[in-house]
Amino acid sequence: MAQSPNVNAHAAAHEKITANPKFQELVSKRRSFAWLLSALMLGIYAGFILLIAYGKSFLGQSLSGGVTTVGFPIGVGVILSAIVLTGIYVRRANTEFDELNRQILEEAR
């Protein structure tokens, strides 16, 4: 079985990292945050698709008396929500999570 040599490298550091409660904290915090945001995005998108399949008349309603329909701000809103959610994740990951990560690597030396 050909294995990547990296798997067994850094063995000493691995033990320290596994024993470091900060590592568990990082993994669980980041994962739950990532899954939460994924679920949000999926939910928003699923809602949009279901509206298209079942709520055509709702999306086709006039927004404020003119020809612009409710569907447009909703569609553009889904696009913007994707950008905003990635922004939220990147912001927290690149500051809070990366700082935690840096401490973990520092303490494993």
Place this chain on the structure above:
Amino acid sequence: MKFSKIALAAALAIGGSLAATAAFAAGADLGNVEKQATNWHAIIMFAIFVGMTLGITYWAARKNKTAADFYAAGGGITGFQNGMAIAGDYMSAASFLGISALVYGSGFDGLIFSVGWLVGWPIILFLIAERLRNLGKFTFADVASYRLAQGPVRIFAATGALIVVIFYLIGQMVGAGQLIKLLFGLDYILAVVVVGALMMVYVTFGGMTATTWVQIIKACLLLGGATFIALGVMSHFGFSFEALFAKAVEVHPKHGAIMAPGSLVTNPVDAISLGLTLMFGTAGLPHILMRFFTVPNAKEARKSVFYATGFIGYFYILTFIIGFGAITLVATDPQYLDPTKAVGSLALKGGGNMPAIWLAHAIGGDIFLGFISAVAFATILAVVSGLTLAGASAISHDLYANVFARGRTTEASEVRMSKFASLGLGVIAVILGIIFEKQNVAFIVALTFSIAASATFPVLVMAMFSKSLTTKGAVIGGYIGLIGSVGCVILSKVVWVSSFGFKDPIFPYVYPTLFTMPAAFIGCWLFSIMDNSEQAKAERAQYDAMAIRSETGLGAEGAAAH
């Protein structure tokens, strides 16, 4: 006209030598200027683009020394640059011309595709991007096979990648051939050969560095051009969407129906399956995944998704304005309408993909039409280059270096193999591009995105998140997704009826992902937990060590160098 074609072929064949094109432009038949002028603008601007990109390729070729340089631009691309390149990969000619044409034809429905294509990006960021960067080196198979048996997993990954790459290439080649006929007034075959030749030059000499910069330049040009068109449209309507929509509803034959979802999505199963395909397909495209290895670390990988999502979302909003702009400014102008079709049919000269192109003319005249035509063609070139590099690395890095040579090869011979593979893929793409000229290629999006979502994505996610995954599970689950999605697409309407001519499809939906993606996940899981071999135990024992690298980046490729 005959002479002009030959001169042009020569000019393009020598790599868009400006001198040759300019000399010819000066000698153009003045009697034909009205008709030919637009073509020349397009061709000269395309030649300038080619000249610039060849300069970049020359610069990149001198920098390229190691395998990491060739496959991953030495890990020296910033998050912003990579975001731009990813957006460039995504903003293909098909999405620029196709989505604006969809909006032109059916209004609101165009948004459904845009949204589906965009919402995959956050998922890539949350679940895949940083782990991919931390675990992989050059290809996504590095990650899928990280703690599993290299041979079978890489063969599976490379098979999926190559099918996706080759069919995606066919789609792009056919698009290039059609576009050059339309925009430059040149022959189909010439386009296919020019694209094939230039792409081989970029990839074999410039590797990922050149491929990335070609993509970045193109993305800037396309975003700039699309912004200009959209601003032109909006200024025409006093920057009021209500005024734009009101005019569109008035002149469009479907009237108010363009403001609501229409017939594009009728069946909820198809709607959900389409959504899953678009969303998760993105997360399994080899040429997109490969871009995450060009940045130095997980932080930049994350940033690149943020920028990419922003650029792509902005671009889709622009295509939407462009589609509505075309309804109001192009469909109302007889000079753009197909005189052989009924009045009010919206049919344009040059066919269904022309709304954005004619709108460019309506907004910015001949020179801007030339610019947009050149950018649309350059787009194909850039996308094709990225695809070829991804396919070549599947052949050289996965199949040749890690399966055939079992890791006992040198970097130099691996890169050499990759260059041969690029040339081979280039030749295959040209030949298939010619063969498929008259074929219906509508199945290609369904096929490639379904494979990416149903085979690549599940195995990648399981490899990252599931401790129980074993080689057996990954390979069986992966092939269930791969064979299932290919089979269902063949049995569906787009191939079974449209290409093979049978009366009724055997698989009733267009996109199989709703069924094949869960099947692949279940296959991966089920055959993993049933696997109690010594090998499986050893593989599971490696998970914790892998998780440390995937979560913290400890030991990640290239991380120390930057």
